[in-house]
Amino acid sequence: MNTVFNRLTAFAIVAVSFLHTAAAQDPIAQTPRNRVLIIGIDGTRRDALQRAQTPNLDALIQRGQLWENTQILGPRETQNDTVSGPGWTSFLTGVWADKHGIQDNGFKGNNIKNYPHLFARVRAQYTDAQLGSFVDWKPIDKYIVSEADKRVCHESHGAEAYTANDQRLTDEATEYIRSSDPHAVMVYLGAVDETGHAHGFHPSVPHYIRAIETVDGHVGSLIKAMKSRRRYEEENWLVLLSTDHGGQGTGHGGGRNIPEIRQTWLIVSGDAVINKDKQQPTYLVDLSVTALTHLGVKIDPQWGLDGKPVGIKSN
Template identity: 55%
Template sequence: MTKPLLRYLLSVFLIATIVLPAVLSADDQVPTRRALLIGIDGLRADALKAAKTPHIDALIESGAFTENTQILGERYQENDTISGPGWSSFLTGVWADKHGVHDNSFTGKNYTEYPHFFHYVKVQFPQAKTHSFVDWSPIDEHIVSDADVHKVYPAHGHEEYTKQDREVTRDAVKTLREDDCHVVMAYLGAVDETGHRYGFHPSVSAYTTAIERVDAQVGLMIRAMRSRPNFDAEDWLVVISTDHGGQGLGHGGGHSIDEIRTTFLIVSGQPAKVGKIEEQTYLVDVPVTVLTHVGVKIDPEWELDGQARGLK
């Protein structure tokens, strides 16, 4: 048994059986701050600028933003530039040499030692309500854990992803409007599928149209979040990013291609530091930013590779 695995198992055991019941009151078991994380697969930053996206633009204007988020780290760059390793880094906060996913086969996955960030929310706040809505099935099948609600809407091809993005949005909106949710993750896959069919480039009208459609869906989620009766007191943070960009009809093998490996990060809401994020940002920063905002104390023994970005 590896040392990280042993530490992980011991921490779970101690927290579940001894520590939490003794030290946490009912109020301590839920966070006082909340977060909405939106992942838009295969969205190039330059295409985001070219498309008409009033809802995302408003989040950028009221938050922190960078177009220099790297999907590969300085320490390790051996994984392919595709969704399996991309969403694994996005959701675990560690690079592929730790989470073990180098391609879309998920062979070698190591989410036991380096789990989905929902796990860490639950470590700190056992009664927090976590929700995941995705239409790329492998995320739900392999990565998601410690979710009170996790729904998957399987899709294959451009038309199905367009339809299922609407279903993801519908259920995320209902949850944000009606449920006592603390962390919500919504994944939208149609932009990536459109890029694979028509091309990943801001000059491709089908691609920018798909981005504009997703912007409208983001707008519905934001409106639902802001309609909550106690919204003003809940201190919501909205984080939006992607797993990779694209070039031509794909994004594999993009280690030296800026349009594939360089993406964007939006951190928006009252807790955000408004303006350009000057520090270098990475894909693994996404979940650590959410965890930090929600109030999770990052334990060095978790060996997370990311850092919180864009917060005051």
């Protein structure tokens, strides 16, 4: 009798152990294993970025890669203007304007429902993912952002307001990163663009360079918060930074054929970065697809995404 009992007990222990192991290895995860921090710095020319003193951005490049050939327009004709509406929509959705429908800053005729914010793609696969969006250009929050658990928008007008709200957003985003458990965070900072409109988009403009250097400080605060997380070493964070356009004079509209406006930059940083090919062509739409890929989201060809993962392994 004892022998039979012992055998049944042993079988039950093995069965429970097997079920526990199977559950732990269940491929249908509720949250991503990896994490992403996305920082968008509006209206930042690549040559001005090189001129400015940016120790925090430089440190990210050392742990990853800088591409200086990133195009804000795609290889096919899309007709959109070189302004923030189509730029940030392409940045956040991974498709060009002929798909998402945003041609200017009016956002009329948008097709965001069919080509949503990258957070919607994350949520569809990972129901319990924690997602945070922090912006101070209101149209991003009004028209593009979706599925954010933490959604902060400080509407701004003019360089001084953007400068103040960039700091405010940075403070709120750093607190969110430190004290919550986010899997993807998007932070938009608008003061560089507004400074360009006020004083000029050029590396010879002191106000414009100082604005970039101020934003570099915000980047440093966000990275410090990320690295202060108790499980940071286990979380495999990828940091992505880019911009929506450059500039010339005090504007950037109508710049489809102006290199200083349409050719920008992209930084991909973290332990996951493996591609060191600086010649690889990159596009604005690549950023969101890179983020999705790092998070383990399975890219469905039916989504019609135009971007590709840059600097990391594809799924």
